Amino acid sequence: MTLAALTAPDDFVRANTRLQRPPLIPEIQLHLASEVVPLWQATEEELARQGLPPPFWAFAWAGGQALARYLLDHPAVVRGKRVLDFAAGSGVQGIAAKLAGAASVEAVEIDPFACAACRLNAKANGTEIAVRENDLVGCANPGWDVVLAGDVCYERPAAEKITAWLRSLADARCLVLMGDPGRTYLPRGGLERVVGYAVKTTRELEDSDLRNAVVWKVAAAEGAKEQTAR
Numbered sequence: 732m733t734l735a736a737l738t739a740p741d742d743f744v745r746a747n748t749r750l751q752r753p754p755l756i757p758e759i760q761l762h763l764a765s766e767v768v769p770l771w772q773a774t775e776e777e778l779a780r781q782g783l784p785p786p787f788w789a790f791a792w793a794g795g796q797a798l799a800r801y802l803l804d805h806p807a808v809v810r811g812k813r814v815l816d817f818a819a820g821s822g823v824q825g826i827a828a829k830l831a832g833a834a835s836v837e838a839v840e841i842d843p844f845a846c847a848a849c850r851l852n853a854k855a856n857g858t859e860i861a862v863r864e865n866d867l868v869g870c871a872n873p874g875w876d877v878v879l880a881g882d883v884c885y886e887r888p889a890a891e892k893i894t895a896w897l898r899s900l901a902d903a904r905c906l907v908l909m910g911d912p913g914r915t916y917l918p919r920g921g922l923e924r925v926v927g928y929a930v931k932t933t934r935e936l937e938d939s940d941l942r943n944a945v946v947w948k949v950a951a952a953e954g955a956k957e958q959t960a961r
Contacts (some may be wrong), residue, residue: 822845
């Protein structure tokens with residue numbers, strides 16, 4: 732079996748995934764790769780030869796599942812609010828937010844294939860989210876009430892840059908939540924534990940069949956705290 736030919740991102744996502752329900756959030760169905768889909772076993776070199784970025788969007792990572800579970804169980808966190816799903820991947824956190832009653836959800840990604848996955852997954856769950864291809868790190872808050880970031884601490888430079896930006900957004904007007912299963916570059920400070928979940932996974936993706944994923948509340952940076960107090 733080989734990957735379906737590269738066409739439009741939406742067509743590629745449909746052709747190389749199957750609708751599945753992640754174990755922690757069976758209320759949501761996503762276009763995901765699986766052991767029977769060639770995309771699951773494709774190497775980074777093979778993807779590069781076809782001009783494809785790593786398909787992070789094609790897997791239900793533990794941190795994103797934890798954030799989605801938390802929102803579904805505690806809808807008041809996002810009900811009636813404007814939500815940003817940052818580095819959205821499959822869009823699972825934004826979809827959960829919309830199902831929980833968010834007034835609006837914006838899913839942002841730098842990968843056009845992830846954007847396609849977000850659109851298709853939102854449709855599969857009967858939700859409407861605005862999907863945008865953009866790099867927002869460093870941007871000011873245009874009016875989000877809640878910012879969600881799952882599984883963003885894979886690499887040190889990116890993790891440090893992203894978490895610094897998230898802390899700059901966190902204040903009395905904006906709740907910032909991260910979902911993470913204990914990645915190496917998760918910051919050691921500036922986080923308040925909200926809840927943890929045991930998430931079933933696979934050794935094809937992780938180093939264990941079960942990951943303990945935590946939802947963290949991001950504390951405001953010192954500068955943001957001072958501005959909020961004024």
